[in-house]
Amino acid sequence: MKSTFRLTDFDFSNRTVFLRADLNSPVENGRITSDARFRAVLPTIKYLLDNGAKLVIATHQSRPYKGDYVTTEEHAELLSGLLGQEVEYVEDIFGRLARERISSLKAGEAIMLENLRFSAEEVFYKPLEDCERTFFVRKLAPLIDYVVNDAFAASHRSQPSLVGFARLKPMAMGFLMEKEVSALTRAYEHGESPRVYVLGGAKVEDSLRVVENVLRKEKADLILTGGLVGQVFTLAKGFNLGDANIEFMAKKGLLELVDWAERILDEFYPMIRTPVDFAVDYRGERIEIDLLSDEKKLLDKYPILDIGSRTVEKYRGILLNAGTIVANGPMGVFEREEFALGTVGVFKAIGESKAFSVVGGGHSIASIYRYNITGISHVSTGGGAMLSFFAGEKLPVLEAFRISYETFGRKLGG
Structure with a gap:
């Protein structure tokens, strides 16, 4: 109609x-x-x-x-x-x-x-x-x-x-509005399983709304997280991300969102994946830290700037087998080449996947063009608008x- x-x-x-x-x-x-x-x-x-x-x-x-x-x-x-x-x-x-x-x-x-x-x-x-x-x-x-x-x-x-x-x-x-609405509606209403949502970047509150909505309404089968969204869920899972990172998140007002992330995990725990390793800037070079290793103490001094290679590999396997992918926000500080590995790795996997894929958010689009990533079905011009759409608003x-x-x-x- x-x-x-x-x-x-x-x-x-x-x-x-x-x-x-x-x-x-x-x-x-x-x-x-x-x-x-x-x-x-x-x-x-x-x-x-x-x-x-x-x-x-x-x-x-x-x-x-x-x-x-x-x-x-x-x-x-x-x-x-x-x-x-x-x-x-x-x-x-x-x-x-x-x-x-x-x-x-x-x-x-x-x-x-x-x-x-x-x-x-x-x-x-x-x-x-x-x-x-x-x-x-x-x-x-x-x-x-x-x-x-x-x-x-x-x-x-x-x-x-x-x-x-x-x-x-x-x-x-x-024509652009029509194309956007039709691609987003297809992913949200008629997406083929497995339906995987990849949420990164710094819009944590908006992303939590999306996670809650798509899982509750059974529009998604799995959520992969990165960026600050991934860090909030990692804290909510009970991992310590170290003084430097907790301080940064406190400044950004993100710690008060951890309770909400915990409530979402209580209800949907196995469907939300968080990074298993992170990359930090250790005296000018990229060093990867496994969350379960002793090197974790480096997180007290050094800020997380990307997800690690093991996380990228895990996410890649999931994305290559997906039927529908919705992604918003980068996995890390992709503007610095050594910390673009997570964002580029994940977006390349989305491009290689046979899934119908929708990717949006200003930073996401910038990284797609900067690193010549192809194969994504629909690159959305809207970040906030796209998140509101998938949050069911x-x-x-x-x-x-x-x-x-x-x-x-x-x-x-x-």
Whole structure:
């Protein structure tokens, strides 16, 4: 049963389309360092322009007071290069300058609004009704015919640009959004057994929600852990990770999650695998420490930066025999080559596996591209959004699509 509009449902010729993309990208020394998210939305942008839309592109970039909180001028430049046509940067969001430029757009033209988070209303998460009443939505809605949302990576947020137009204008999924939702739904609802979830990185709380949800709802057969997620479960299993690591975890506020991890283990113990060895930086070189060996005392002084080779081998065997794999987050500090062994080893095994695989999270994607890992069925552009999805939470943007379809479906013969 259809419950959302798709791009192909509408005639965009000479219509003004507000496209919410997520082009939030890593920035170093004031320059964007990855165009992965730009490439991901190109099919949607090309489709709209080829079909005669007057296109208004909007994205956020970082948050106030952070080093990568920059204007979208370079975003417009980068997109122009990839598209082979100008995307004009408009140094405004919903003020007179932006509104006049939107009104004067011609079919097949595209503009890029200023960083949405330069608007205070766009920094808070509010229910759809509140988003609808913002100046942002009230000023732009009269100028727009259709809304297309392709910002999957932001779909777990409820902000004016993401959900505010849902009851005011027909809102359709972009091609990227459709591809993401379809891959994640396939893994979650229809995944073939054995279904293995690999959870690493630093988003421990979100990962615990995923573990609890997929095991309780019988959507997963086995969970492999690494990164800080693996360390929290290792502590919960009763292993001592040494003073240096416990201190670090205390600073990060992770020790208070150990009780929750223990409760999950009480219920699902054999289904959750934790590392058997870890790698530390011992005077500038990688040294691996078996959790059951005497060398374990080194963990008092040296921080864990990766999972060890024995863990990688154990995980590899499981992944090569999986039917479905969902992975989020790296196994260690992969930015340092000697500590990328865990992340690269695990992701390579996922790529070699015959399983249908979904991998997401900004750091995961960065390591996949950096180490040329191939064979993964679907690389998701969203980390937090993907975790929310597998935690069984309702994503505000997916709800907004449904509401928009309910509001306009009959009128438009949907």
